[in-house]
Amino acid sequence: MQILDKLTGAEKKEKIEFMLRLIDRLLADDDLFTDKILLMDTVEEMYFMLRQLALGSKDENLLNAFEKVAILRYYLQNKDALDREILKDVKNSLARVASR
Amino acid sequence: MLIEEVLASVDVIQNPYLKAITYARIGTRLALAKNPLYEKAFKKAFDAVSEIDNPIEILRALLTIAFYLGKANMKSSKKMFRQVAEDATNFPKKVRDGIFKEIISYMLQLNEIDEAFYYSNYVSNEKLKNELLVEILKKHLENLVGEKIRVVHRMRKIDLIIEHITKEPYRSYAIAEIIKTYLKIGEYDRAILMIGELKNKYWLKQTVKEVLFYLKHKNLDKKYAGRLLNVAIDISEQFNIDINEDLAVVFAVNGDIKHSITALKFIKNKEQKLAEIMKILIQRRPEIVLPYLQALSSKDAENASKVVMNYLIDNPSKEYIHIAKYISENIESEQVLVKVVQYYLKLGDVVEAARIASGLRDKRLRSLALGDIAHYLLKNNQIGDAIDLVMHVEDPKLSSVLISEILVKVVDQELKKTSRGVDNANS
Numbered sequence: 001m002q003i004l005d006k007l008t009g010a011e012k013k014e015k016i017e018f019m020l021r022l023i024d025r026l027l028a029d030d031d032l033f034t035d036k037i038l039l040m041d042t043v044e045e046m047y048f049m050l051r052q053l054a055l056g057s058k059d060e061n062l063l064n065a066f067e068k069v070a071i072l073r074y075y076l077q078n079k080d081a082l083d084r085e086i087l088k089d090v091k092n093s094l095a096r097v098a099s100r
Numbered sequence: 101m102l103i104e105e106v107l108a109s110v111d112v113i114q115n116p117y118l119k120a121i122t123y124a125r126i127g128t129r130l131a132l133a134k135n136p137l138y139e140k141a142f143k144k145a146f147d148a149v150s151e152i153d154n155p156i157e158i159l160r161a162l163l164t165i166a167f168y169l170g171k172a173n174m175k176s177s178k179k180m181f182r183q184v185a186e187d188a189t190n191f192p193k194k195v196r197d198g199i200f201k202e203i204i205s206y207m208l209q210l211n212e213i214d215e216a217f218y219y220s221n222y223v224s225n226e227k228l229k230n231e232l233l234v235e236i237l238k239k240h241l242e243n244l245v246g247e248k249i250r251v252v253h254r255m256r257k258i259d260l261i262i263e264h265i266t267k268e269p270y271r272s273y274a275i276a277e278i279i280k281t282y283l284k285i286g287e288y289d290r291a292i293l294m295i296g297e298l299k300n301k302y303w304l305k306q307t308v309k310e311v312l313f314y315l316k317h318k319n320l321d322k323k324y325a326g327r328l329l330n331v332a333i334d335i336s337e338q339f340n341i342d343i344n345e346d347l348a349v350v351f352a353v354n355g356d357i358k359h360s361i362t363a364l365k366f367i368k369n370k371e372q373k374l375a376e377i378m379k380i381l382i383q384r385r386p387e388i389v390l391p392y393l394q395a396l397s398s399k400d401a402e403n404a405s406k407v408v409m410n411y412l413i414d415n416p417s418k419e420y421i422h423i424a425k426y427i428s429e430n431i432e433s434e435q436v437l438v439k440v441v442q443y444y445l446k447l448g449d450v451v452e453a454a455r456i457a458s459g460l461r462d463k464r465l466r467s468l469a470l471g472d473i474a475h476y477l478l479k480n481n482q483i484g485d486a487i488d489l490v491m492h493v494e495d496p497k498l499s500s501v502l503i504s505e506i507l508v509k510v511v512d513q514e515l516k517k518t519s520r521g522v523d524n525a526n527s
Contacts, residue, residue, distance in 0.1 A: 032313075
């Protein structure tokens with residue numbers, strides 16, 4: 001099963017769709033993410049997930065998404081702010097990956 | 101009077117579709133203001149529809165009028181929607197789905213959840229249907245927050261809707277949304293129970309995390325953490341979704357060390373996973389590393405310390421000196437202590453490094469540590485101290501290497517001195 005998943009890219013698709021909806025949640029202005037640690041951890045999670053996907057990938061949109069999430073993470077770590085515009089950029093890039 | 105004039109003027113609009121909508125919009129406003137002219141406005145809207153020649157456009161226009169009737173609280177609205185829906189079933193699938201999508205969107209805007217849910221049955225494209233159901237569910241959940249009455253009935257409806265959302269990733273997302281709402285209305289037990297419905301690894305992890313943090317803010321995490329962990333472990337075992345390590349991380353990041361270690365017990369190749377956990381902790385929550393090490397059994401603490409020290413050596417910072425200090429005092433493994441020596445050297449604290457190195461009993465390891473220190477001294481041109489140290493290195497091979505290095509270094513320095521002397525003489 002795992003081999004089949006890998007061949008068909010099911011795992012990649014699953015991850016991307018997870019992230020797309022996770023971003024929706026982050027953008028929803030919920031008091032759920034008022035906790036800084038949880039917010040950090042969630043962005044961190046996306047960062048590592050995207051890094052793993054972007055490594056060795058030639059998909060421009062995917063690389064773009066990774067680049068953006070890296071900037072997002074930096075801002076969050078150093079300026080303590082979630083930049084919604086960048087988050088939207090990540091979402092758009094990911095949506096283009098998903099539509100392939 | 102002016103209003104009548106306006107109604108007459110709408111006729112200048114060329115596009116019959118737009119004309120119909122404009123009449124309908126005016127009709128809604130009039131009706132809400134209890135102005136009897138509303139009837140005329142809506143009638144004119146229907147007249148405009150008859151000018152449209154594209155059958156799909158006609159249905160669309162009728163839907164819009166029905167929507168504005170609904171906004172004006174007219175009973176005929178629902179009847180009209182039904183009629184259009186019935187007519188739409190004669191169209192090919194794709195067109196039909198498009199029309200039902202519009203109907204549902206209007207229904208949601210009118211806050212008619214039941215109607216929207218009813219129409220979702222007619223959507224033939226599975227993906228679209230799931231997507232729409234998620235929207236319906238979200239709207240329903242929105243209404244649930246803040247409304248205390250008939251919550252039980254409304255929660256039953258949640259179950260009904262979620263039953264129809266069968267496709268991933270929609271289902272997991274929908275469940276995550278439900279859990280969020282349950283948390284908000286204080287149904288913590290239900291929220292935790294609902295986690296059991298998640299079959300997707302990522303959502304499971306994310307949701308457990310969210311629930312845990314939410315409960316923490318309500319100061320309820322102690323009461324529910326155990327139950328939360330049990331549910332998560334149950335699912336991961338039942339469906340073979342391996343998230344125990346993630347659970348251990350989630351609880352650890354939350355500062356709940358006790359439950360993190362409980363989760364650790366269920367992990368198969370514990371050593372490796374523990375290493376990963378420590379790596380994440382030191383990167384994300386360094387303040388938890390120390391209490392975590394204290395809570396681990398001595399053997400696990402040893403493995404964990406190794407990972408922590410490796411990280412500290414790569415990222416030497418004074419910030420973590422208390423962690424190194426704890427490790428040097430409490431971990432017996434001399435292999436780990438050698439790493440502590442290296443860390444102190446990176447910070448430039450030779451005295452502390454030498455103190456720990458001299459305490460090592462294993463000859464080979466002590467030689468190694470002393471060698472590191474000698475190397476450090478050499479690099480900083482403290483040759484005299486380096487020679488003293490090398491005298492203590494018992495490993496003959498290592499001491500030879502070091503002595504060789506020291507001697508070469510001495511010659512280097514001497515030559516540098518004399519060449520400078522020559523330069524001085526020449527100048």
